[in-house]
Amino acid sequence: MKNLLIPILIGLMAFLYIFIIPQEPLAMKVVFKLIPMALIIIYAFRKLPASPSPALRLVIIGLFFCMLGDGFIAVSFVAGLGAFLVGHLFYLTGFLKMAHITKRRLAAIIPIGLYSWLIGRQLIASLAAEGNGMLVMPVIAYMLVISIMALSAILTGSKWAIAGSLLFVISDSILSWNMFVSGVFYSDVFIMTTYYSAQFLIACSLSSIGKREATITAKSEVIRPM
Numbered sequence: 001m002k003n004l005l006i007p008i009l010i011g012l013m014a015f016l017y018i019f020i021i022p023q024e025p026l027a028m029k030v031v032f033k034l035i036p037m038a039l040i041i042i043y044a045f046r047k048l049p050a051s052p053s054p055a056l057r058l059v060i061i062g063l064f065f066c067m068l069g070d071g072f073i074a075v076s077f078v079a080g081l082g083a084f085l086v087g088h089l090f091y092l093t094g095f096l097k098m099a100h101i102t103k104r105r106l107a108a109i110i111p112i113g114l115y116s117w118l119i120g121r122q123l124i125a126s127l128a129a130e131g132n133g134m135l136v137m138p139v140i141a142y143m144l145v146i147s148i149m150a151l152s153a154i155l156t157g158s159k160w161a162i163a164g165s166l167l168f169v170i171s172d173s174i175l176s177w178n179m180f181v182s183g184v185f186y187s188d189v190f191i192m193t194t195y196y197s198a199q200f201l202i203a204c205s206l207s208s209i210g211k212r213e214a215t216i217t218a219k220s221e222v223i224r225p226m
Contacts, residue, residue: 006043007200010036014196018189030074036196037067044203049210056206058094062087063199077179078138085142091165091202092149098209099155108154112169116147119173126180139176146172153202158209164201171195 014036021032041063048056065087073080120143127136146169153165171194178187 006039006046010039010043010196010200013039014192018192026074030071033070033074034067037063037070037199040196040199040203041067043200044206047203047207047210049207052206052210053097055094055097056210058090058097059202059206062090062094063203065090066199078135081138081142085145088142088145088149092145092152095149095152095156095161095165098158099152100157101155105155105157109151112147112151115169116143119143119177123176123180130180132180142172153205156205156209158205158212160201160205160208164198164205167194167198167201171198 013032017029017032017036021029023029041060044060044063048060065083069080069083069087071080072083120140123139123143124136127133127139150165150169153161156162171191174184174187174194175191178184178191184190
């Protein structure tokens with residue numbers, strides 16, 4: 001039960017933010033939005049092995065920048081997008097350091113690339129039609145980075161990281177579609193439930209990946225010639 005305390009708190013605070021806390025005042029809304037992420041970061045630290053590798057630390061930093069994005073996006077879309085972009089760069093760098101590339105995993109680049117192209121094409125057309133051409137390049141850059149992040153998570157082979165990264169892509173797709181293309185029913189609920197779930201799963205991946213990395217390191221030390 002002790003191990004479930006923080007996940008339960010994350011779920012309760014996420015539910016409170018999504019369904020209970022009113023839109024105004026904005027400051028209170030932002031504070032309650034950040035609480036689940038703060039708890040997820042604490043949970044991620046608890047999932048780290050005793051001697052975490054630099055790659056695992058990069059993922060923790062990514063979680064922190066995403067939390068900053070949660071706060072920034074409430075007052076500036078571009079600032080929030082920038083913070084999330086940095087967060088994804090830390091994620092993908094960490095995941096790539098832990099990648100175990102196989103042809104099957106690498107083949108994921110095809111569906112990810114196709115999905116990004118289809119969504120991106122519609123977003124760019126909508127931005128241009130609405131006179132938001134200045135957002136085209138930031139949106140393209142963000143979509144490129146989050147797509148690579150999802151691929152890098154797949155290359156780790158961690159089911160937690162893969163599920164988390166794909167949910168992140170889904171969450172951002174709903175957000176961008178709702179903002180720039182057409183309204184999505186219950187968009188706030190879908191965006192935040194997939195978002196918090198994505199971050200929680202990425203945090204959960206640290207334990208399994210850390211154990212695997214420790215096992216690989218131990219085996220390499222055993223077979224290392226004296």
